[in-house]
Amino acid sequence: MASDDAVSWVTCDVRSRCRHGSRQGRCPVPPVARSHRWEPKCIDYRLHEGQLSHTYYVLAGDTPVLVHNCGDQHVALGLKSEVKGFADKIGAEHFMGDKDWKGSVWTAANLLKLDKPGIRVSFTLDGMHGLEGGVEGVVNTSLLRNARQIGGATDLELAFFKDAGTLGKVDFYIDGIKRLNPFS
Secondary structure (H helix, E strand, O other): OEOOOOEOOOOOOOOOOOOOOOOOOOOOOOOOOOOOOOOOOOOOEEEOOOOOOOEEEEEEOOEEEEEEOOOOEEEEEOOHHHHHHHHHHHOOEOOOOOOOHHHHHHHHHHHOOOOOOOEEEEEEOOOOOOHHHHHHHHHHHHHHHHHOOOOOHHHHHHHHHHHHOOHHHOEEEEOOEEEOOOOO
16 A cells, blocks of 8 residues: 555454545545544555465555556365365465455455456355255355354355355355356
8 A cells, every 4th residue: 555655565354344535536645643433434454464465455445446456366265174174185265264254255255346356256065955966056055054044164154255246257166176167
């Protein structure tokens, strides 16, 4: 993030919500003397090192107005019992241990709306309900579980991609094998 008189970069986490308004329309980065809570005029999501590092995404309504990516990230999602091994196998990052995983997954789902999103998402469906119906069966079962509020975190993650309209851009895996995406 550039300041008014010098270029510097600030590392924040996805929970950061700030109100910006310098004369030049840029975001000043002064030392923090005090803070208080207010309703933001704009919302920006800046993700810290180890979680989609150096990526942020700003919307004006439904229109992306500012996106910054330093290279492509590869994110692995899936059940807690499966995702760490899956991420290691495919060389991807995971959000286990991320206190704001919901914000990180939501941002990933919305970045996929862009022509050059700077992110790739791989989802292991191993161990999930509906496996007998393949990718479509698992995803539809998961979305139904989430809608009925009986699902877990992984069901919510898939709902973020459905709501963003980006299910068709996710790589789905079953038994470690990339499967055809019926939503693309």
